[in-house]
Amino acid sequence: MSLFLCVDCGGSKTSAVICDASGEVKGRALGGPSNFAYLGIDAFVDAVKVATSNALKTCVSPASVAPVALPPSEPIFAAAWLGVSGVDSQAAIDKITPAISALLGIPAGRNLIVCNDTHLLAAPLQMHDDVSCAVTCIAGTGGIVVSFTQVEGGGLKEMGRVGGWGWILGDEGGGYHVGREAVRQILIRSDIASVEGPWEVPLKGKETLQTRILELFGLTDVYELLTAIHLPDPSSTNPITDPNVPEYMHFPREKRLSQLAPLVFASAFEDKDPLAINVLKTTSGLLVDQICILLKENTLKGVKANEGVICFGGSLAGVESYRQMLLDRLAELGHVFKRIEFVDDAAAVGAKGLASTERASKA
Structure with missing residues (x-):
């Protein structure tokens, strides 16, 4: 379990990025819209599944032609972070989390983060000491x-x-x-x-x-x-x-x-x-x-x-x-x-952040 997944779920597209423990991006894929408030739970999970499966296949060497099946038959991810547009309450997070936990094979808890997509953009706060x-x-x-x-x-x-x-x-x-x-x-x-x-x-x-x-x-x-x-x-x-x-x-x-x-x-x-x-x-x-x-x-x-x-x-x-x-x-x-940042690849920032947090916890 050395892979870290971040999925940026937006109103127009879904971006899934996977990196290894060093923070190097190993796979990525785009999918259709995944705003939870507009789609409902079933369509939302399907959108995440398609994007994540396609991102996983790019991690295989040589790259797989077909998407990698989910849920996985054995653990794949050390942690996952989903930033979801349309998630505006704890009730929505509680509804999503069990379905995503089953999809990704990650127990609910500290290694599975589900939050509003704005949280992904706040990563620069962790990068600047001033x-x-x-x-x-x-x-x-x-x-x-x-x-x-x-x-x-x-x-x-x-x-x-x-x-x-x-x-x-x-x-x-x-x-x-x-x-x-x-x-x-x-x-x-x-x-x-x-x-x-x-x-x-x-x-x-x-x-x-x-x-x-x-x-x-x-x-x-x-x-x-x-x-x-x-x-x-x-x-x-x-x-x-x-x-x-x-x-x-x-x-x-x-x-x-x-x-x-x-x-x-x-x-x-x-x-x-x-x-x-x-x-x-x-x-x-x-x-x-x-x-x-x-x-x-x-x-x-x-x-x-x-x-x-x-x-x-x-x-x-x-x-x-x-x-x-x-x-x-x-x-x-x-x-x-004091500082101005434009985060053009929030999913990659999130995946690298997960890996960095894991490395820090083991240091």
Whole structure:
């Protein structure tokens, strides 16, 4: 049992990384979405199983053609760490843990960690001696922020969390929110124009955000977006087979919104479309508001930016220009972090962290 597994379970993909006792990555694989709140226990476990099985086969020398069967016939992993989006309570952790324990062949306990995916991003707190706290900020398909301090022995203690309520209720700063806000601002602009008259000045030689979105949906009227967004999700028992049906009808409603985020980013940072820039100022501003809740002074669990590290994760936060919008707004409000990190491979960081903890315990 010399292998250490970390699985980063997100709203868009599952990333499984396996390393050996020295911390060297031996296998990795990607799978489909694994947000526990959206999928439920059975589909969640299946997603973890597929990603982990495929990661295991890359550990075999020579690499196996077929995924390695799970549950294992004999112990494979010394420890595993699952960071799961949609896990927001102890009840959810208690529901997941027995199923994952059986899947991986690891008894429930200190060698099997199940927590929210934000915990994986806090690893830089353990790597820097000059900081006493961390704020993790995920802006991917969804959005959430969590603060941590370090406890004796190198472990992490969650202090506070804000957001991560899912695409219907929030997920400020994430892909759902960006797409939803883009459609909202396009509709608001059209409502105003119906009273005041057209006011948009086309960008010379550039596509506007409105043009990009209407083209994606194959529409010509802004108000047709209402139908395109609100149409019910496709049925899994009665799939659409008519080739004349618009492509967006094949996707669930949340995907219709989150797929707009790349269009907003292109319009904002490539075309310099004022509307797209305003969308991102709105979404990033609301995410910053959530971070500021964690930084409130003279509160029970508030942390100080100037004593900490902010750790970004997620596809949207991976765009430097968007990340800078967040940092600039924080600075305007008087919050400048001592260190800034972007964790682009949380599963690898987690797997290496498990191995490092094991080595330290044996030293």
